Amino acid sequence: MAKKIRVTETVLRDAHQSLLATRMRIEEMLPILPKLNQVGFNSLECWGGATFDSCLRFLGEDPWERLRTLRREMPDARLQMLFRGQNMLGYRHYADDVLEEFVQKSVENGIDVIRIFDALNDIRNLQTAINSAKKASRDGKKPEVQVAISYTTGEVFTTEYYVEYAKKIQAAGADSICIKDMAALLTPYKTEELVKALKANVDLPIDLHTHYTSGLASMCLLKGIEAGADIIDTAMSPLALGTSHAPTESMVAALQGTEYDTGLDLPLLMEIREYFMGLRKKYLDEGLIDQKMLATDAGALIYQVPGGMLSNLLSQLKQAGKEELLQEVLLEVPRVRKDAGFPPLVTPSSQIVGTQAVFNVLMGERYKTVTKEFKGVVRGEYGQTPVPIDPEFRKKIIGDAEPIDCRPADLLAPELDKLRKECAEWAESEEDVLSYAQFGQVAVKFFEKRRNQKLGIDGKHGDAEKQIHPV
Numbered sequence: 001m002a003k004k005i006r007v008t009e010t011v012l013r014d015a016h017q018s019l020l021a022t023r024m025r026i027e028e029m030l031p032i033l034p035k036l037n038q039v040g041f042n043s044l045e046c047w048g049g050a051t052f053d054s055c056l057r058f059l060g061e062d063p064w065e066r067l068r069t070l071r072r073e074m075p076d077a078r079l080q081m082l083f084r085g086q087n088m089l090g091y092r093h094y095a096d097d098v099l100e101e102f103v104q105k106s107v108e109n110g111i112d113v114i115r116i117f118d119a120l121n122d123i124r125n126l127q128t129a130i131n132s133a134k135k136a137s138r139d140g141k142k143p144e145v146q147v148a149i150s151y152t153t154g155e156v157f158t159t160e161y162y163v164e165y166a167k168k169i170q171a172a173g174a175d176s177i178c179i180k181d182m183a184a185l186l187t188p189y190k191t192e193e194l195v196k197a198l199k200a201n202v203d204l205p206i207d208l209h210t211h212y213t214s215g216l217a218s219m220c221l222l223k224g225i226e227a228g229a230d231i232i233d234t235a236m237s238p239l240a241l242g243t244s245h246a247p248t249e250s251m252v253a254a255l256q257g258t259e260y261d262t263g264l265d266l267p268l269l270m271e272i273r274e275y276f277m278g279l280r281k282k283y284l285d286e287g288l289i290d291q292k293m294l295a296t297d298a299g300a301l302i303y304q305v306p307g308g309m310l311s312n313l314l315s316q317l318k319q320a321g322k323e324e325l326l327q328e329v330l331l332e333v334p335r336v337r338k339d340a341g342f343p344p345l346v347t348p349s350s351q352i353v354g355t356q357a358v359f360n361v362l363m364g365e366r367y368k369t370v371t372k373e374f375k376g377v378v379r380g381e382y383g384q385t386p387v388p389i390d391p392e393f394r395k396k397i398i399g400d401a402e403p404i405d406c407r408p409a410d411l412l413a414p415e416l417d418k419l420r421k422e423c424a425e426w427a428e429s430e431e432d433v434l435s436y437a438q439f440g441q442v443a444v445k446f447f448e449k450r451r452n453q454k455l456g457i458d459g460k461h462g463d464a465e466k467q468i469h470p471v
Ligand code: CO
Pocket: 014, 181, 182, 209, 211
């Protein structure tokens, strides 16, 4: 029986987040949107992740305006976003009322597929996001809720561990499951085993998301497809490979004429390719794409730490003039991770574990200096770790502070009204309040610039308070 494999195109989000620090602008997307709209992808991942921060901080774009533009220009495509459950896109846990509003506004402004994940794979951190998405709708249409498993390796991350988590995801009400291998740790045969096990134990479509960093992505996707995966994440070839994804056109060609045929139109994809080749050249010329990002690096498979984390560790050691200690730090990382209850190494736990490992080695004594964030993980501020933390170790790290074992957001009072008041001077919409909630002063600076532009004020010389500005 023919099974059509569905394709999620990532060129408008993950591909440029992975290769050029999320700097693709809406003006660069606009000319090609009508063609992307025609392809018939399962979805186009185009919002959330780092795009929101990048819009406000670097590109001077309103992320909500970007979403509305994408919606308008691609009326037939399903638009997909990514966010970190209770963290949304910011760097702390938010109260439920803020999260509910964020999900509703995302859907209202154009999102059809909501992909959420938690760095610790603690389903409690995703439950409010799932419930909110189930309540949300645009013109009577409900979004698809996809929960992503943060894939990692290590002694506790057995196939059974993932099956158990997948069962919780299904019970929580998700519509589909994504295996999210952001660090490119999957190998083809591990993928096969994992997908088979998930398909045997849950009834939801499985989406496979893996990066090309270690050179294995196409093989993993193919093995995953043969094992029963329903959806694959790919990127248009000019922004594929390296730290990005497997190339869309190649995967479509590989499956053509087989029982897994995607049904996508290769000549149309070639037209789209031509457009993105122009952007690729521009990014390379401008130095936005670093050649290093395009190189294959199987280091992640050897060190079992994501590529980004490895370069962070190296730069921290360089700053201290102790580059020669890299091997020691790489041996310390798994020990710290074990002490911390085996968090998957994904943002933010990868930075937290990595920095603590560097301190442990540099100080010559383990946990002589403990970062605030590491204390937070040990205390339970981020949620439940995959393995419970040894009470004795916890006491050593947090002293008499009360450990948190409930869902961390249960300790947060509603905060939407407070946030509304805080940014009342600047916010022109409820969407602005949500930008402010997540990016604070970065959002305020953006609002300020936007206001100055509207008033025709030169930001540098104007005095908004006194309404004096050069003309
Ligand atoms: Co990714």
